[in-house]
Amino acid sequence: MESLIELQRVTVQAQEHISLDNASVVIPGNRSTAIMGPSGSGKSMLLKVAAAIIPPDSGRVLLHGKNLQRLSQRELLEFRRTSGFMFQDAALWANKTIFENLALPIQFHFPNRSPEEIERRIRKLLQPMNLLDSLKLRPAALSEGEQKIVSFLRAIVLEPVILFLDEPTPSIDHQLLEKMLGMIRGLKDRGCTIIAVTHDAHLTSMIANHLVILKGGRILEAADISEVRRSANREVIEILTQVLSEAATYDTDILDLLQE
Amino acid sequence: MIAKLGKQFSEAFGRFLYAAGFLLNLIKESALFLRRRQVGFRVLVMQLLFTAVEAMGIIALISLGLGAVIVVQGISILPKFGQGKLIYTILLIVITRELGPLLTAFVIIARSGTAIATELGNMVISHEIEAYVSVGINPISYLAVPRFLGVTISMVLLTIYFNFFGLFGSYVVTQFINPIQLQDYFQNLLSVMTVADIVSSLLKALVFGILISFTAIYQGFNVRVSTTEIPQVAIKAVGQGFVLCILADAVITLIYYV
Numbered sequence: 001m002e003s004l005i006e007l008q009r010v011t012v013q014a015q016e017h018i019s020l021d022n023a024s025v026v027i028p029g030n031r032s033t034a035i036m037g038p039s040g041s042g043k044s045m046l047l048k049v050a051a052a053i054i055p056p057d058s059g060r061v062l063l064h065g066k067n068l069q070r071l072s073q074r075e076l077l078e079f080r081r082t083s084g085f086m087f088q089d090a091a092l093w094a095n096k097t098i099f100e101n102l103a104l105p106i107q108f109h110f111p112n113r114s115p116e117e118i119e120r121r122i123r124k125l126l127q128p129m130n131l132l133d134s135l136k137l138r139p140a141a142l143s144e145g146e147q148k149i150v151s152f153l154r155a156i157v158l159e160p161v162i163l164f165l166d167e168p169t170p171s172i173d174h175q176l177l178e179k180m181l182g183m184i185r186g187l188k189d190r191g192c193t194i195i196a197v198t199h200d201a202h203l204t205s206m207i208a209n210h211l212v213i214l215k216g217g218r219i220l221e222a223a224d225i226s227e228v229r230r231s232a233n234r235e236v237i238e239i240l241t242q243v244l245s246e247a248a249t250y251d252t253d254i255l256d257l258l259q260e
Numbered sequence: 261m262i263a264k265l266g267k268q269f270s271e272a273f274g275r276f277l278y279a280a281g282f283l284l285n286l287i288k289e290s291a292l293f294l295r296r297r298q299v300g301f302r303v304l305v306m307q308l309l310f311t312a313v314e315a316m317g318i319i320a321l322i323s324l325g326l327g328a329v330i331v332v333q334g335i336s337i338l339p340k341f342g343q344g345k346l347i348y349t350i351l352l353i354v355i356t357r358e359l360g361p362l363l364t365a366f367v368i369i370a371r372s373g374t375a376i377a378t379e380l381g382n383m384v385i386s387h388e389i390e391a392y393v394s395v396g397i398n399p400i401s402y403l404a405v406p407r408f409l410g411v412t413i414s415m416v417l418l419t420i421y422f423n424f425f426g427l428f429g430s431y432v433v434t435q436f437i438n439p440i441q442l443q444d445y446f447q448n449l450l451s452v453m454t455v456a457d458i459v460s461s462l463l464k465a466l467v468f469g470i471l472i473s474f475t476a477i478y479q480g481f482n483v484r485v486s487t488t489e490i491p492q493v494a495i496k497a498v499g500q501g502f503v504l505c506i507l508a509d510a511v512i513t514l515i516y517y518v
Contacts, residue, residue, distance in 0.1 A: 085394035094388065154391075
């Protein structure tokens with residue numbers, strides 16, 4: 001299994017709380033990974049550390065075997081250009097319009113691209129989401145679900161080969177969610193590596209080949225879904241049942257749900 | 261007790277070193293601002309508009325008022341001692357050397373210092389800073405540098421503007437009390453003005469601009485997890501801005517005139 005991103009004995013402490021505790025995990029390339037765990041288990045932190053947004057307090061993060069903290073400016077920019085990150089709370093730039101939110105990454109990485117080209121790209125992204133009328137609005141004028149959609153579009157505006165998604169599905173209405181899932185499926189089919197923190201059984205079953213289970217900042221399990229199915233670790237089963245309980249009935253085998 | 265004091269000292273020293281490193285990084289990034297492919301130029305223009313252009317009204321009012329007060333007080337007291345001409349020296353000392361840069365700094369701290377600390381603090385809480393990092397934009401070069409340059413340039417320009425309006429205001433009031441030709445008035449002023457007056461005024465403006473913007477940006481980025489920290493950092497940006505400007509004012513005055 002080819003390693004895309006590898007965390008080696010990573011510890012992150014936020015305030016007095018240890019978010020990641022000596023976590024080591026390999027995230028494979030050309031496959032999609034779902035990160036699961038109870039609330040507060042460090043999933044979002046793991047994703048941000050893997051995406052080199054937050055540096056670890058100790059330990060190393062490797063990208064294709066190279067220490068992410070020691071990448072040259074050029075290598076880091078290349079990594080940013082080829083990766084996208086969707087935030088759990090959208091994290092849109094509040095003082096910019098929706099158009100500007102989507103245009104800024106393009107203007108930054110491709111300063112020679114014409115305004116017309118940029119506008120075409122943005123319109124193409126917004127049109128299927130019925131958000132063309134919102135081009136000149138500020139994020140505060142959109143609903144929470146629409147903001148998350150725009151955050152997703154910002155993450156894919158540069159056509160990334162690695163896509164980090166932090167809880168992408170909650171608070172998005174059914175119709176928009178189906179369109180977003182369609183786009184995620186399309187990206188996966190084109191070879192994009194997707195790494196998603198999610199509680200959503202449907203999304204997990206749709207994209208994930210690989211599963212990482214966290215508890216209390218520690219990695220409990222990191223393996224292909226077929227291996228997780230065979231796992232005899234009661235804690236893993238309990239966490240999966242707990243995490244996916246909203247999507248499952250009591251008499252459903254939760255691991256079957258992942259194979260639907 | 262000694263161990264506790266030692267720990268506090270060590271923490272304070274660590275914070276000082278961190279702040280010094282942050283300032284050096286800010287200056288280094290500012291030097292590179294024009295050379296880089298920049299999407300931050302618009303942020304600089306917006307900062308200049310907010311800090312300089314929008315403050316012109318209040319600066320004009322304060323400086324006109326100050327010039328008027330000095331003339332009224334001076335003309336009523338100085339002739340009694342046969343020192344009527346001294347009014348021009350006093351005008352220059354008070355407006356150009358001292359209160360011009362200092363009052364301009366206070367206005368900028370109150371308007372832009374608080375605004376910058378609050379805005380950046382909010383951006384930290386809402387993860388907007390992380391969003392910039394995620395797309396490859398360095399928050400220091402995109403967010404901090406334009407604000408740093410914008411406030412510093414505005415501070416210098418507004419100090420010149422303050423000096424002009426302060427001296428012009430005093431001329432207007434003089435017309436009501438003791439009418440004098442505009443040419444004579446400015447000739448009298450220029451005759452007592454030295455290069456040191458202008459240089460010290462501009463140097464103070466430059467140093468105050470650096471201190472105000474650095475303090476506000478540093479405090480804004482210091483917000484960690486909660487919105488309740490935002491008013492706290494705004495208060496710190498104002499308090500530290502005032503203290504640093506007054507200290508710097510004293511140091512520059514001592515260097516120049518002692």
